[in-house]
Amino acid sequence: xxxxxxxxxxxxxxxxxxDLKDKVLGRASTGIARxxxxxxxxxxxxxxxCGDYVVAINTSFFKVTGDKLRKKIYNRYTGYPGGIKSLTxxxxxxxxxxxxxxxxxxxxxxxxxxRKDRLKRxxxxxxxxxxxxxxxNTN
Numbered sequence: 001x002x003x004x005x006x007x008x009x010x011x012x013x014x015x016x017x018x019d020l021k022d023k024v025l026g027r028a029s030t031g032i033a034r035x036x037x038x039x040x041x042x043x044x045x046x047x048x049x050c051g052d053y054v055v056a057i058n059t060s061f062f063k064v065t066g067d068k069l070r071k072k073i074y075n076r077y078t079g080y081p082g083g084i085k086s087l088t089x090x091x092x093x094x095x096x097x098x099x100x101x102x103x104x105x106x107x108x109x110x111x112x113x114x115r116k117d118r119l120k121r122x123x124x125x126x127x128x129x130x131x132x133x134x135x136x137n138t139n
Contacts, residue, residue: 014053020057035051062101071088102122
């Protein structure tokens, strides 16, 4: 008896709208990553990208627990000697809250060849308005 393996053309992608207003960053990011991976589907297999599209709105209104706004640090490296640049979570949230969400979801996805394609299906917006309204109208 063979186990059923879904084919690439059999994967149906749906759209999910996530409102991040007053949601905790880590918990929301794990939920988004789960939808992007496709673990909620019965046809999930680890070697295929069978996840859905996710639109995250109100990203500037997320919350964090504890003292993470002040203590969590995001580092990047310019490529020059001594070129490390650091921002706290509060500074990065003020600069561009979308980058915080993308970074959190990216780090919760498995580090493999499917990560880039999964992240392309994540659409992040600062406010309620987004160009994907027609994907959610089920009239």
